[in-house]
Amino acid sequence: xxxxxxxxxxxxxxxxxxxxxxxxxxxxxxxxxxxxxxxxxxxxxxxxxxxxxxxxxxxxxxxxxxxxxxxxxxxxxxxxxxxxxxxxxxxxxxxxxxxxxxxxxxxxxxxxxxxxxxxxxxxxxxxxxxxxxxxxxxxxxxxxxxxxxxxxxxxxx
Amino acid sequence: xxxxxxxxxxxxxxxxxxxxxxxxxxxxxxxxxxxxxxxxxxxxxxxxxxxxxxxxxxxxxxxxxxxxxxxxxxxxxxxxxxxxxxxxxxxxxxxxxxxxxxxxxxxxxxxxxxxxxxxxxxxxxxxxxxxxxxxxxxxxxxxxxxxxxxxxxxxxxxxxxxxxxxxxxxxxxxxxxxxxxxxxxxxxxxxxxxxxxxxxxxxxxxxxxxxxxxxxxxxxxxxxxxxxxxxxxxxxxxxxxxxxxxxxxxxxxxxxxxxxxxxxxxxxxxxxxxxxxxxxxxxxxxxxxxxxxxxxxxxxxxxxxxxxxxxxxxxxxxxxxxxxxxxxxxxxxxxxxxxxxxxxxxxxxxxxxxxxxxxxxxxxxxxxxxxxxxxxxxxxxxxxxxxxxxxxxxxxxxxxxxxxxxxxxxxxxxxxxxxxxxxxxxxxxxxxxxxxxxxxxxxxxxxxxxxxxxxxxxxxxxxxxxxxxxxxxxxxxxxxxxxxxxxxxxxxxxxxxxxxxxxxxxxxxxxxxxxxxxxxxxxxxxxxxxxxxxxxxxxxxxxxxxxxxxxxxxxxxxxxxxxxxxxxxxxxxxxxxxxxxxxxxxxxxxxxxxxxxxxxxxxxxxxxxxxxxxxxxxxxxxxxxxxxxxxxxxxxxxxxxxxxxxxxxxxxxxxxxxxxxxxxxxxxxxxxxxxxxxxxxxxxxxxxxxxxxxxxxxxxxxxxxxxxxxxxxxxxxxxxxxxxxxxxxxxxxxxxxxxxxxxxxxxxxxxxxxxxxxxxxxxxxxxxxxxxxxxxxxxxxxxxxxxx
Numbered sequence: 001x002x003x004x005x006x007x008x009x010x011x012x013x014x015x016x017x018x019x020x021x022x023x024x025x026x027x028x029x030x031x032x033x034x035x036x037x038x039x040x041x042x043x044x045x046x047x048x049x050x051x052x053x054x055x056x057x058x059x060x061x062x063x064x065x066x067x068x069x070x071x072x073x074x075x076x077x078x079x080x081x082x083x084x085x086x087x088x089x090x091x092x093x094x095x096x097x098x099x100x101x102x103x104x105x106x107x108x109x110x111x112x113x114x115x116x117x118x119x120x121x122x123x124x125x126x127x128x129x130x131x132x133x134x135x136x137x138x139x140x141x142x143x144x145x146x147x148x149x150x151x152x153x154x155x156x157x
Numbered sequence: 158x159x160x161x162x163x164x165x166x167x168x169x170x171x172x173x174x175x176x177x178x179x180x181x182x183x184x185x186x187x188x189x190x191x192x193x194x195x196x197x198x199x200x201x202x203x204x205x206x207x208x209x210x211x212x213x214x215x216x217x218x219x220x221x222x223x224x225x226x227x228x229x230x231x232x233x234x235x236x237x238x239x240x241x242x243x244x245x246x247x248x249x250x251x252x253x254x255x256x257x258x259x260x261x262x263x264x265x266x267x268x269x270x271x272x273x274x275x276x277x278x279x280x281x282x283x284x285x286x287x288x289x290x291x292x293x294x295x296x297x298x299x300x301x302x303x304x305x306x307x308x309x310x311x312x313x314x315x316x317x318x319x320x321x322x323x324x325x326x327x328x329x330x331x332x333x334x335x336x337x338x339x340x341x342x343x344x345x346x347x348x349x350x351x352x353x354x355x356x357x358x359x360x361x362x363x364x365x366x367x368x369x370x371x372x373x374x375x376x377x378x379x380x381x382x383x384x385x386x387x388x389x390x391x392x393x394x395x396x397x398x399x400x401x402x403x404x405x406x407x408x409x410x411x412x413x414x415x416x417x418x419x420x421x422x423x424x425x426x427x428x429x430x431x432x433x434x435x436x437x438x439x440x441x442x443x444x445x446x447x448x449x450x451x452x453x454x455x456x457x458x459x460x461x462x463x464x465x466x467x468x469x470x471x472x473x474x475x476x477x478x479x480x481x482x483x484x485x486x487x488x489x490x491x492x493x494x495x496x497x498x499x500x501x502x503x504x505x506x507x508x509x510x511x512x513x514x515x516x517x518x519x520x521x522x523x524x525x526x527x528x529x530x531x532x533x534x535x536x537x538x539x540x541x542x543x544x545x546x547x548x549x550x551x552x553x554x555x556x557x558x559x560x561x562x563x564x565x566x567x568x569x570x571x572x573x574x575x576x577x578x579x580x581x582x583x584x585x586x587x588x589x590x591x592x593x594x595x596x597x598x599x600x601x602x603x604x605x606x607x608x609x610x611x612x613x614x615x616x617x618x619x620x621x622x623x624x625x626x627x628x629x630x631x632x633x634x635x636x637x638x639x640x641x642x643x644x645x646x647x648x649x650x651x652x653x654x655x656x657x658x659x660x661x662x663x664x665x666x667x668x669x670x671x672x673x674x675x676x677x678x679x680x681x682x683x684x685x686x687x688x689x690x691x692x693x694x695x696x697x698x699x700x701x702x703x704x705x706x707x708x709x710x711x712x713x714x715x716x717x718x719x720x721x722x723x724x725x726x727x728x729x730x731x732x733x734x735x736x737x738x739x740x741x742x743x744x745x746x747x748x749x750x751x752x753x754x755x756x757x758x759x760x761x762x763x764x765x766x767x768x769x770x771x772x773x774x775x776x777x778x779x780x781x782x783x784x785x786x787x788x789x790x791x792x793x794x795x796x797x798x799x800x801x802x803x804x805x806x807x808x809x810x811x812x813x814x815x816x817x818x819x820x821x822x823x824x825x826x827x828x829x830x831x832x833x834x835x836x837x838x839x840x841x842x843x844x845x846x847x848x849x850x851x852x853x854x855x856x857x858x859x860x861x862x863x864x865x866x867x868x869x870x871x872x873x874x875x876x877x878x879x880x881x882x883x884x885x886x887x888x889x890x891x892x893x894x895x896x897x898x899x900x901x902x903x904x905x906x907x908x909x910x911x912x913x914x915x916x917x918x919x920x921x922x923x924x925x926x927x928x929x930x931x932x933x934x935x936x937x938x939x940x941x942x943x944x945x
Contacts, residue, residue: 025275037415047364074183076182091177091181095834098838099663126872126873130873131872132873135363135364135838136834137834138841139876
């Protein structure tokens with residue numbers, strides 16, 4: 001077992017974990033933050049995407065021990081003071097989700113996408129979320145949702 | 158009282174989904190999010206041999222691990238569970254939830270472990286040593302039909318699960334199959350198109366893999382089972398039956414379900430096994446499918462070969478259609494497996510007035526994962542076969558593919574139209590959808606663009622496909638589960654409305670669409686309406702969500718239950734207001750006498766009165782709650798037209814989808830925003846099948862596409878922006894006129910893409926290319942100048 005300290009959604013967490021424990025399972029089962037989903041076992045689907053030290057990362061492909069000392073944000077930490085993040089609003093406004101299973105990972109990927117490129121073209125959005133699978137939407141409304149957030153953020157600045 | 162704010166009518170509006178706030182914040186509860194005190198984890202040991210006799214299973218090392226609660230072999234499970242049932246009236250070989258002496262596909266469960274946590278359960282499953290004596294495996298379905306090299310189930314000669322189902326002219330009227338009409342059609346034919354086509358195997362791949370939590374409570378003798386299922390009530394029926402319990406003793410819960418696409422209709426071995434183990438051990442257990450496991454353990458879709466012969470006159474008039482279908486159903490018959498290809502037969506008539514049709518269907522066992530429903534389930538196959546044949550006919554006769562379709566359409570005045578395969582199409586205007594699609598796509602301009610691109614040496618093609626689909630399933634005569642749906646609508650004491658639906662959603666947005674309907678019906682804000690679903694303890698009865706039936710059947714019954722309650726509420730209001738109930742209007746959160754707005758009483762006040770009825774109006778009982786069952790007299794038959802433009806890279810053979818236009822007619826729409834989402838998703842899966850998705854087995858029965866590394870699930874970069882439009886032809890089958898839309902996108906898209914590729918390759922004299930359209934295949938065609 002290994003002792004780790006991870007700040008998750010602003011809260012310092014300490015735990016003894018098996019060295020092989022995936023960050024995704026640490027979040028889901030030790031911290032009961034079940035908004036981070038697991039949809040594959042080969043790092044393709046992106047449903048488990050969270051922010052590690054401010055950058056989107058697939059938490060199924062990081063051991064919890066590797067996140068020791070890191071700052072992690074999950075979907076549960078994205079809204080501030082009850083106010084939805086512009087991406088969350090975008091997904092709601094534009095019907096960017098159906099079953100909702102890929103949604104947390106999709107949103108957390110888009111956070112980094114927009115941080116790097118606040119006004120992405122449609123092509124850049126499609127490339128930016130190519131590491132996240134959605135089986136329900138055909139992606140078009142997800143693209144719309146990210147465009148919506150991009151416009152809202154631009155307006156907010 | 159002061160005039161209340163006017164509430165907008167919501168049916169037909171793009172209302173934002175009411176499901177979304179919890180889902181975009183990660184606050185939904187999917188099966189893997191369920192945690193119970195004392196819960197243990199289940200893992201399955203699966204066969205890596207496609208066919209063989211189990212010689213021995215050594216579980217000692219697994220059982221000895223600290224934290225392992227129990228280990229079961231197939232023989233142990235057979236003591237807890239009878240063989241698994243199927244849901245169709247076809248004969249079926251014995252199918253054990255865990256193989257007892259023979260394995261028949263890679264991924265078939267051979268042993269089960271129960272342990273403290275999921276990692277340990279997996280470790281223990283890996284520590285089980287299974288010795289299997291390999292038998293020959295058969296993968297090629299047409300070889301399997303010869304009985305060589307092996308017969309998979311002893312009582313099914315030549316591996317024929319269903320030897321031959323005839324359908325078509327005459328059979329539909331209950332007469333024996335008589336080929337004289339079809340023979341005469343082909344004798345008269347001036348041109349005959351004959352083509353073998355493969356509609357290949359797919360992995361449904363909901364992003365949430367399956368999962369089960371089973372909790373048997375020995376003190377009460379009751380079972381609660383959470384499962385990622387499309388139909389909790391059907392699950393309850395089967396879990397009760399196999400565990401020797403009454404349906405009153407089983408509660409089935411479908412919490413948030415992360416997509417289904419047909420593959421979560423079936424009741425699976427893992428659901429039976431978890432329930433039986435929980436009952437045996439008296440503890441809650443959980444199983445969650447790994448993705449790699451999903452590729453072998455969750456049913457596949459499609460996999461039908463058709464030998465199609467289309468007879469026509471040189472002017473394009475279709476005279477007859479022959480379709481010999483061979484379905485590769487894999488190693489076992491699952492819940493609906495055998496019924497799915499019969500839907501291909503049922504829709505062989507497509508959109509056309511075809512004088513004579515003969516189809517036959519043979520279903521065959523192979524050493525592969527079993528097939529069952531996958532989005533479209535039999536209808537995309539029918540559409541693909543007929544529309545590709547129509548495209549080939551148009552090409553042969555040098556007739557514009559749109560003109561050829563138009564010439565053969567069933568005309569609007571022919572509805573209701575009884576097809577040669579016995580379906581009764583409810584309503585339709587196919588020419589209107591075609592014309593709309595041609596206009597939206599600017600078809601004539603696209604042709605010019607294509608020709609201009611070709612003049613520069615580019616390989617560009619256009620494809621067109623019509624479709625008609627059977628939805629809104631359906632009359633009970635057509636569904637072994639019963640074809641009705643159930644709803645209960647309750648006006649609570651505070652005037653808010655709760656309603657239950659048996660149509661258990663997994664992304665369809667029923668919480669929104671059904672609330673739109675009730676909000677309009679009662680004239681209350683949508684925020685005052687809650688739709689409950691997915692829990693048999695809350696939802697008294699139900700069938701489930703499949704066959705694009707949620708709105709057409711589930712929506713209808715919500716409205717009917719609402720009507721009953723509304724009528725009773727009107728009686729209370731009439732008594733309170735000393736008015737006649739016929740004169741009352743429900744609007745803007747009030748009930749008022751028509752034309753006398755000052756008479757308005759708050760909706761909530763009438764509700765409160767109904768629960769403390771002093772005085773109780775004569776002939777009324779207290780309370781405001783009622784239920785309804787409803788089943789449609791017929792299925793619905795939505796239709797549409799999909800167009801595509803494709804470019805193939807001459808150097809690499811890689812196809813790129815440049816344009817996809819979809820005009821869909823799903824009847825009356827309740828929420829066009831949600832409908833668009835459904836169509837987009839269907840298009841993505843239909844395009845995925847044509848262009849990149851394919852389940853591939855090696856010749857010796859190993860699954861080669863066993864993860865997302867090898868199975869190409871479409872990504873955002875694989876699609877252009879889809880262009881959608883709609884025509885609206887209501888169905889007379891239900892009062893709202895809604896037909897259903899969940900599967901439509903998968904029907905027209907696939908053939909229109911293959912036809913576009915054939916068009917792009919026309920300079921090489923190509924007449925047909927089987928899916929999927931891998932660049933290597935197209936590159937070879939280009940390299941060989943069309944000689945394949």
